[in-house]
Amino acid sequence: xxxxxxxxxxxxxxxxxxxxEPRQDCHVLLYPEGMITLNASAGWVLELLDGQRSVALIxxxxxxxxxxxxxxxxxxxxxxxxxxxxxxxx
Amino acid sequence: MPNTGxxxxxxxxxxxxxxxxxxxxxxxxxxxxxxxxxAQQGEELTTEEWIRVFREARAMGAxxxxxxxxxxxxxxxxxxxIEAARxxxxxxxxxxxxxxxTEQKVRDFKRAGLDHIQISFQAADEAVNNLLAGSRKAFAxxxxxxxxxxxxxxxMVLNFVTHxxxxxxxxxxxxxxxxxxxxxxxxxxxxxxxxxxxxxxxLLPTREQLQRxxxxxxxxxxRLEAExxxxxxxxxxxxxxxxxxxxxxxxxxxxxxxxxxxxTALPCHSARQLPVxxxxxxxxxxxxxxNDAFGFNRFRGTAWMxxxxxxxxxxxxxxxxxxxxxxxxxxxxANADPVCSKSPHHGVILQARQEAQAAxxxxxxxxxxxxxxxxxxxxx
Numbered sequence: 001x002x003x004x005x006x007x008x009x010x011x012x013x014x015x016x017x018x019x020x021e022p023r024q025d026c027h028v029l030l031y032p033e034g035m036i037t038l039n040a041s042a043g044w045v046l047e048l049l050d051g052q053r054s055v056a057l058i059x060x061x062x063x064x065x066x067x068x069x070x071x072x073x074x075x076x077x078x079x080x081x082x083x084x085x086x087x088x089x090x
Numbered sequence: 091m092p093n094t095g096x097x098x099x100x101x102x103x104x105x106x107x108x109x110x111x112x113x114x115x116x117x118x119x120x121x122x123x124x125x126x127x128x129a130q131q132g133e134e135l136t137t138e139e140w141i142r143v144f145r146e147a148r149a150m151g152a153x154x155x156x157x158x159x160x161x162x163x164x165x166x167x168x169x170x171x172i173e174a175a176r177x178x179x180x181x182x183x184x185x186x187x188x189x190x191x192t193e194q195k196v197r198d199f200k201r202a203g204l205d206h207i208q209i210s211f212q213a214a215d216e217a218v219n220n221l222l223a224g225s226r227k228a229f230a231x232x233x234x235x236x237x238x239x240x241x242x243x244x245x246m247v248l249n250f251v252t253h254x255x256x257x258x259x260x261x262x263x264x265x266x267x268x269x270x271x272x273x274x275x276x277x278x279x280x281x282x283x284x285x286x287x288x289x290x291x292x293l294l295p296t297r298e299q300l301q302r303x304x305x306x307x308x309x310x311x312x313r314l315e316a317e318x319x320x321x322x323x324x325x326x327x328x329x330x331x332x333x334x335x336x337x338x339x340x341x342x343x344x345x346x347x348x349x350x351x352x353x354t355a356l357p358c359h360s361a362r363q364l365p366v367x368x369x370x371x372x373x374x375x376x377x378x379x380x381n382d383a384f385g386f387n388r389f390r391g392t393a394w395m396x397x398x399x400x401x402x403x404x405x406x407x408x409x410x411x412x413x414x415x416x417x418x419x420x421x422x423x424a425n426a427d428p429v430c431s432k433s434p435h436h437g438v439i440l441q442a443r444q445e446a447q448a449a450x451x452x453x454x455x456x457x458x459x460x461x462x463x464x465x466x467x468x469x470x
Contacts (some may be wrong), residue, residue, distance in 0.1 A: 033208070
């Protein structure tokens with residue numbers, strides 16, 4: 001698996017849409033004929049991807065939002081690697 | 091998804107809404123999943139009725155919406171329906187043969203908010219494709235439209251229904267899909283419902299054909315993975331070669347809601363043939379239909395099961411398989427799906443496999459799906 005670079009800017013893959021679903025009480029990732037139910041932290045990370053912000057900036061935002069969470073940056077990088085390997089993001 | 095057994099007060103949401111807008115279609119595919127008696131169904135829902143259905147299902151939690159048919163492009167109000175559905179927050183999928191599509195429509199639908207277009211092909215070979223589709227111009231039109239879909243920035247799924255007459259061309263099919271830059275490729279071995287069941291002897295591939303196709307697909311998957319290529323190949327096997335049934339629709343009325351052209355609500359495309367009465371959206375709300383209608387609760391959970399399912403330790407995995415298949419092949423929808431080797435009716439599956447091993451029917455002997463054939467089959 002390729003490592004995520006902190007200065008990279010990532011976006012959802014074309015045709016993929018992140019959306020809050022009240023009836024499921026969670027974020028979902030919608031794509032052609034499919035839907036991935038996301039846990040809360042996956043939703044927080046993906047909603048910050050806009051193709052402009054760098055991964056480092058996204059981590060900063062999350063650290064500000066959840067101060068004192070140990071290993072947050074490593075968790076974000078690991079999640080983004082998985083998401084990219086699954087072709088959810090590019 | 092929560093298991094909606096008899097102790098559960100309410101089923102989970104109908105996450106997937108399939109809108110079969112019309113049974114009209116310019117093609118005549120002999121494996122169409124539409125009912126054999128489609129020519130005798132009632133009047134199509136109006137634009138306003140469809141939009142009400144979308145709103146009510148969205149409020150229930152539906153997030154994926156498929157526009158299907160028949161050929162949904164036949165509906166002149168398609169762009170209006172797309173715009174309304176997208177505005178409600180649906181992920182909107184157009185499931186089409188590509189016949190009737192134009193570059194202008196591809197652009198108009200994009201503007202209306204359409205998220206994705208799936209184009210179905212009959213074969214990678216022009217002559218076979220056109221023979222199966224019952225149309226001389228189908229193939230060239232599909233190629234042009236697949237290119238237009240990508241040019242407009244849509245994600246694209248290409249769907250090939252495979253069977254004994256095209257499955258040996260699986261490599262050519264995959265190559266064509268890659269050349270057209272498909273994001274997802276569905277290699278769906280024919281499922282035997284509707285017209286496909288009528289033509290089963292002429293469609294079911296042999297086990298050897300199927301194994302070869304799976305092997306080749308696997309080689310392509312490995313190659314794509316090594317290249318970091320995002321295209322995903324989805325191979326759907328026909329359950330006739332399995333020893334355990336599929337968990338059909340992920341469970342009866344569990345997450346899938348199908349609305350047919352005349353407004354009849356079904357838990358799957360082919361349930362209409364069952365001796366179960368199903369509600370119509372012209373008479374009931376989606377909430378009532380999903381939660382309370384008898385037809386939707388008929389096979390939820392496991393309480394309805396007979397032996398050998400009732401005492402089976404695998405019953406929560408496959409939920410007894412497919413109710414329609416049980417009905418078609420055993421005469422009783424509450425029986426175990428005969429695909430299961432524990433079913434006392436499993437012999438019908440073994441016999442179908444043997445028939446596939448024999449020469450089988452040629453393509454020209456298949457009954458094409460059209461109004462004339464539909465009326466002939468249901469003369470009553």
